[in-house]
Amino acid sequence: MSDRHPRLIAFTTTVIAMVLTVAPLATWLAIVRPAFLVLTVLYWSIMIPRAGGLLLGYASGLALDVFQGSLLGEHALALAFVTYLAIRLNLLMRAKPLFEQSLYVFAALMIYETVLWVIDGWSGHALSNPARWAPTVTGALIWPLMVGILGRFHATR
Amino acid sequence: MAVFGPDVDRPLYGRGPAVGLRLTAYAILSVALMYYDQHGHYVQRLHYLLDAAAYPVQVAVSSPRAAWDWLTESFQTRASLRADNQRLNQQLLELQLRVARQDALEQENAELRGLRAALPPFIKSWQLAEIISVETNPLRQRVVINKGATNGVSVNQAVVDGDGVLGQVARVGPWSAEIILVTDPEHAIPVQVVRNSLRSIAVGSGNDGELLLPYLAINSDVKSGDMLVSSGLGGVFPAGLPVARITGVRRDSNQILAQVRAQPLAHVDRDREVVLLQIDPAHPAAPAPNPPIEPEAAPKPKPAKIPEPDE
Numbered sequence: 001m002s003d004r005h006p007r008l009i010a011f012t013t014t015v016i017a018m019v020l021t022v023a024p025l026a027t028w029l030a031i032v033r034p035a036f037l038v039l040t041v042l043y044w045s046i047m048i049p050r051a052g053g054l055l056l057g058y059a060s061g062l063a064l065d066v067f068q069g070s071l072l073g074e075h076a077l078a079l080a081f082v083t084y085l086a087i088r089l090n091l092l093m094r095a096k097p098l099f100e101q102s103l104y105v106f107a108a109l110m111i112y113e114t115v116l117w118v119i120d121g122w123s124g125h126a127l128s129n130p131a132r133w134a135p136t137v138t139g140a141l142i143w144p145l146m147v148g149i150l151g152r153f154h155a156t157r
Numbered sequence: 158m159a160v161f162g163p164d165v166d167r168p169l170y171g172r173g174p175a176v177g178l179r180l181t182a183y184a185i186l187s188v189a190l191m192y193y194d195q196h197g198h199y200v201q202r203l204h205y206l207l208d209a210a211a212y213p214v215q216v217a218v219s220s221p222r223a224a225w226d227w228l229t230e231s232f233q234t235r236a237s238l239r240a241d242n243q244r245l246n247q248q249l250l251e252l253q254l255r256v257a258r259q260d261a262l263e264q265e266n267a268e269l270r271g272l273r274a275a276l277p278p279f280i281k282s283w284q285l286a287e288i289i290s291v292e293t294n295p296l297r298q299r300v301v302i303n304k305g306a307t308n309g310v311s312v313n314q315a316v317v318d319g320d321g322v323l324g325q326v327a328r329v330g331p332w333s334a335e336i337i338l339v340t341d342p343e344h345a346i347p348v349q350v351v352r353n354s355l356r357s358i359a360v361g362s363g364n365d366g367e368l369l370l371p372y373l374a375i376n377s378d379v380k381s382g383d384m385l386v387s388s389g390l391g392g393v394f395p396a397g398l399p400v401a402r403i404t405g406v407r408r409d410s411n412q413i414l415a416q417v418r419a420q421p422l423a424h425v426d427r428d429r430e431v432v433l434l435q436i437d438p439a440h441p442a443a444p445a446p447n448p449p450i451e452p453e454a455a456p457k458p459k460p461a462k463i464p465e466p467d468e
Contacts, residue, residue: 019218022215022218023218023219023221024218024219024222024290024291024292027293027294027365030292030293030294031294031295053176054176054179054180054183055179058183058187066204066207066208066210066211067211067214067215068292068297069299069327069328069335071191071194071195072190072191072194072200072203072204072207073186073187073188073189073190073191073194074187074191076183076187076190077183077184077187077188077191080180080183080184080187081180081184084176084177084180087176088176119191123191123195125343129295129296129342129363131294131295131296131363132295132296
């Protein structure tokens with residue numbers, strides 16, 4: 001589609017992903033809800049690093065902090081970190097088949113969740129509920145679908 | 158791979174400082190924000206302002222549900238409305254009878270205590286608020302309501318619905334407030350068994366309809382069906398508010414503590430409106446005025462707030 005405004009497209013899809021991330025859902029759905037925001041930011045960092053970049057990850061993480069009422073900067077740090085990894089490794093990941101990309105995404109989501117977990121622990125929210133790791137699995141599973149949907153918004157090279 | 162030095166990958170996405178440098182800057186900023194959000198006042202102020210900015214978005218995000226509620230309400234049939242009306246009338250009658258009885262009891266109680274007149278009601282005032290968004294998952298059980306600091310809502314205010322304690326105010330924005338529910342795993346409420354005044358603490362399980370009482374000895378006198386009310390300790394909830402009913406007690410002979418589960422009486426999943434209580438701090442049934450920091454009850458270790466006398 002309009003490949004001339006990758007920044008605009010990245011921004012718009014990130015906003016949509018944010019809405020999907022904070023929209024109220026039934027309990028069981030909320031447990032398995034993939035981290036759409038992280039997936040979207042990862043996608044743009046991998047496919048068009050200049051479209052989003054670190055700032056997109058950091059800013060959307062900060063916005064998520066505000067919406068979820070978590071410690072200001074918590075999601076921002078975690079998301080900026082995985083965005084950095086994705087930007088650094090984008091050439092490596094882009095060349096891989098979808099299945100293998102999913103594995104990389106799984107690793108990224110695990111890192112993301114681990115950073116959050118560590119910060120939660122330091123700030124006095126020490127919670128070890130196995131359910132917090134569910135979105136990493138569903139996120140990796142839904143990755144090919146995300147690639148399919150978001151891939152329509154820009155010309156693949 | 159991008160390990161061959163900055164010159165290799167620069168042309169692809171590099172304008173401005175290197176990515177690693179920017180990440181470091183963002184990380185430092187994040188850590189500073191987090192530290193001061195927990196300990197300092199400036200960032201808390203900033204958080205408060207950001208909450209204000211987030212409010213319209215929260216309303217927008219939860220609007221589909223609100224619209225659906227409105228639709229179902231508008232298209233209710235006449236019959237169901239009539240049935241509702243009848244049920245409510247009956248309930249009203251019942252409650253009026255109960256209030257009449259309670260007035261007599263309060264008078265009698267006052268006489269027994271040697272007071273001249275019955276004590277004034279310890280709930281000074283209350284405020285209705287509408288739930289605008291719900292977050293229920295095993296890690297967080299929170300709701301956001303449409304009343305905030307401009308309506309006089311303050312942190313640690315008790316929140317109830319018609320049937321029992323729902324939770325307490327955890328965070329206040331200008332026009333909205335976040336309530337931590339009793340079922341949140343980070344929430345604990347001091348309770349008392351009505352039957353024998355046994356005191357304990359009920360901790361949220363992360364499940365919609367379940368509280369846990371993890372600190373009861375194996376030989377303590379609790380059984381299924383016991384009613385739990387707030388004990389008035391801990392400085393947040395006034396004494397005597399209904400909280401939960403015990404649903405199961407498991408005693409493992411090789412463990413020191415019993416495993417006690419309870420079902421909260423408030424209908425977290427069905428409520429659309431909640432009641433914020435303002436308690437007269439001078440009343441004997443009011444919670445102790447000076448709460449020390451409660452690691453279980455406080456959602457975040459913010460500096461303990463001493464309730465103002467006029468709160």
